[in-house]
Amino acid sequence: MIHYKEKFADRHIGPDDKQVKDMLEVLGYSNLDELTKDVLPDDILFREDKEMSPALSEPEMLAYLKQIASKNKVFKSYIGMGYYNTITPPVILRNVLENPGWYTQYTPYQAEIAQGRLEALLNFQTMVLDLTGMELANSSLLDEGTAAGEAMTMFKALGKKKQGNKFFVDNSVFPQTVDILVTRAEPLDIELVYGDYKTAQINEEYFGALIQYPNNEGSVESYASFVEMVHEAGAKICAAADILALTLLTPPGEWGADCVVGTTQRFGVPPGFGGPHAAFFATKEDFKRQIPGRIIGISKDRYGNTALRMALQTREQHIKRQNATSNICTAQVLLAIMAGMYATYHGPDGLKSIAERTHGLTQLLASNLDKIGYSQLNDSYFDTILIESKNTDAVKKVAEANEVNLRYFDNGNIGISLDETCTVETVEVLVGIFAEAKNSSAKAEIVEPSNLSIPENLQRTSSYLTHPVFHSCRSEHEMLRYLKSLENKDLSLTHSMISLGSCTMKLNATTEMIPVTWEEFNSIHPFVPANQALGYKQMIDELEADLSVITGFPGVSLQPNAGAQGEFTGLLVIRAYLNSLGQGHRNIAIIPSSAHGTNPASAVLAGMKVVVVACDERGNIDLADLATKVEEHKENLAALMITYPSTHGVFESGVKTMTKLIHDHGGQVYMDGANMNAQVGLTSPAEIGADVCHLNLHKTFCIPHGGGGPGMGPICVGEHLKPFLPGHALVNMAYDKAIPAVSAAPWGSASILLISYTYIKMMGWDGLKKATQVAILNANYMKHRLEENFKTLYSGEMGRVAHELILDTREFKKSCGIEAEDIAKRLMDYSFHAPTLSFPVAGTLMIEPTESESKEEMDRFIGALNGIYQEIKEVENEQVDTEDNVLKNAPHTCSEICGDEWEHAYARTKAAYPSNSTKTNKFWPSVGRVDSTYGDRNLVCACLPIEAYMEA
DSSP, X not given: OTTOOOOXXXXXXXXXXXXXXXXXXXXXXXXXXXXXXXXXXXXXXXXXXXXXXXXXXXXXXXXXXXXXXXTBOOOEEOOBTTBOOOOOOHXXXXXXXXXXXXXXXXXXXXXXXXXXXXXXXXXXXXXHHHHHTOSEEOSOBSOHHHHHHHHHHHHHHHSOTTSOSEEEEETTSOHHXXXXXXXXXXXXXXXXEEEOTTTOOOOTTEEEEEEEESOTTSBOOOOHHHHHHHHHTTOEEEEEEOTTGGGTBOOGGGTTOSEEEEEOTTTTOOOGGGOOOOEEEEEOGGGTTTOOSOEEEXXXXXXXXXXXXEEOGGXXXXXXXXXXXXXXXXXXXXXXXXXXXXXXXXXXHHHHHHHHHHHHHHHHHHHHHHHTTOEEOOSSBSSEEEEEOSOHHHHHHHXXXXXXXXXXXXXXXXXXXXXXXXXXXXXXXXXXXXXXXXXXXXXXXXXXXXXXXXXXXXXXXXXXXXXXXXXXXXXXXXXXXHHHHHHTTBOOTTTSOBOBTTTOOOOOOHHHHGGGGOHHHHTOOTTSOGGGBHHHHHHHHHHHHHHHHHHOOSEEEOOOOSHHHHXXXXXXXXXXXXXXXTOTTOOEEEEETTSOTHHHHHHHHTXXXXXXXOBOTTSSBOHHXXXXXXXXXXXXXXXXXXXXXXXXXXXXXXXXXXXXXXXXXXXXXXEEGGGGGGTTTTOOHHHHTOSEEEXXXXXXXXXXXXXXXXXXXXXXXXXXXXXXXXXXXXXXXXXXXXXXXXXXXXXSSGGGHHHHHHHHHHHHHHHHHHHHHHHHHHHHHHHHHXXXXXXXXOOOTTSOOSSXXXXXXXXXXXXXXXXXXXXXXXXXXXXXXXXXXXXXXXXXXXXXXXXXXXXXXXXXXXXXXHHHHHHHHHHHTTSSXXXXXXXXXXXXXXXXXXXXXOOOSSOHHHHHOOSHHHHHSOOOOSSOOBOHHHHHHTOOOSOOOHHHHHHO
């Protein structure tokens, strides 16, 4: 026993050895390897294990991370550029960010068990609308640069045919945003025109323009005449704005902006070396059918009560596919909730006080620097001053000695951005630095500024955050109760398994989450000097090395900050590679009909044309149809996009035939990594013949879904594609043929890379391999236990599925009118979240148990589905009414069950407690079935005035 060390893998993997043995016996196998051979084609299986560092225990891992963290230098950064120091209210830190009741929720497609986070996101949207002065806001995007890129492509889609393809970008837009615009514009033949908005001439050749407010140098500009010129030309204008500054500045909506974007990072979310942070996107009501991302809307449930839901879901890429104008399919929900709660906690007066204090300290700093001989160049400003310096090197040397980072422009000017963490002492330190650089002993004089350094015509006069929710949580006690009241309305992994096929909802271990909140990681600005982020460099290098081993690819980019962004990036890398060979004419992407909807959307955004290949009756790619399409388009073939195992949950045996066919005809193979949870340790994208893949770190590698984000979608590529991996305008990424950036920060949402890094290090190769095998075992066990009542739509040649299975429920609609949605809603009465509904095949349920669910929990879920089958039989046999039954009326709320009136023919107990487990551990949906059609026809995406609730 002296050498015993507890294995993290035993904590992560739900079934213990006995349960694994029992399930294998049910399936007729003696060990996991036998099952693996029946599931995966023999020609792609690894013949030997790969070399990785030995698995660490949880205490060892935290100690190791402390060593790595100590290599990061936590200086005070006043660099700005959209990243600021901030104070996360502890009540939000503990009860949202560190709370699995919030971070293990799934995207709120099932609205009845997601009312808490839907309300939190509605608050976020309301906050954004109020502060920007716009009419419609989504519930967050990935980062400010991405949001600006989405605004540009939305304007392009809205443009009239006679308009040109030019998009004006003011010289004072953040450089990392410009980098993303370059990436987005080139494949779509958009011409970016750079210039000074004061002298620009906008005509009908332009469809849009982008300005920064306050701008890259910190100046607050009046854009009214420029906006008028843009609109006279028939073009539209986007303002990238500072959310805190908008408490003091006239909101862009009031001076004519068509779209306002930005980041809410400074609302209580630390810089985290670049993310994750919730971007905001607000626009006009007229553009509601083109707005990217998700919108939370107000609807009603079957009782007529107010209920929230994701509105306009037909915009989702799974519907529009290659006709989508955006590939965005995720958000930064957890961070949007934090930002919205920050505004809720502080309220309008608190936010204004923070802004006024920040501005006042900036004025104080400017006046003191002026007194010691430094000229401040901005005529008006909010929190950023631009210093004309003749001794920049001396200032930098003294600043670094005082552990302070400033922004140094190429022309010698120095930028200083203050924030809510700053105090009078901050000003004293900064003045001391500039004085010492001049060999002066001058001290700061502390005098309260008398006026704002903002022109009167740009000072905000309109009210904001008037809804009662932003006035009722001043005390921590009330804030805590509000947060808990919302959390209690949401089903998460803390309640029961979430069996979503293709979404891999599995354990997010506490040890993986802990380092994210350490100051050494979350307080680092993304643009600090490289020697201040050596801990991050070590972690990133080691994570890239591990992902390289797992995928078989030598090149890794951690920059894409969502799965669909990974798709887009991988296709751009292929495009750049083909261009380098003089084959830029290759622009055909062949995509299976079963693919995730983001695949065709990403291909179009990457400048490719989509050709759909059919699937056969077993759900596999039709090899004959593929061969025909390849031959037809061989001169222009760019790529085949596949998901492996397939979206139908099967390892297709012909995968190497497919990849060879593509290579033989000059194309590249892109593998969507959505289903990597069935590959890790058994095979790899390189093994099957792919050239590039993306990885959903929020699926396979344990970053929590957080109610719909954050996520990360890094790509891994073959040696020939490595030189084309994304670069960055501000950081040398060391790729000699790099495409421009795809995310605002060099390594995307860098702070949450720690979660996947920690998971992989604690699992080790053996643990990762076993996790994959148990995920496959769990899926096949569930298939076996359910097949008497539910037909599995697709299976492999040996009758097995991969890590997920699709239940075909269409026969019930034919026999008695019960649809897949009825089963999904009834599962809520059993205290379960529904499987993936009607994807990839309409009228089906796709289940993925993952490796971290125990046999007991799976048996409980199997029992629920088999119980529902018996309820369906009652409808089929006409024992109950075809409309008034537990399925059609599901879910049932506590208020209905306990109400004075009961109008159904079935018993209350049958509705409320359909299984023994629900009698002791019941999750109650807070609303009845939501009327989606009503919500879309009456789109409201901000908090209703309190009178509306009183009337209801």
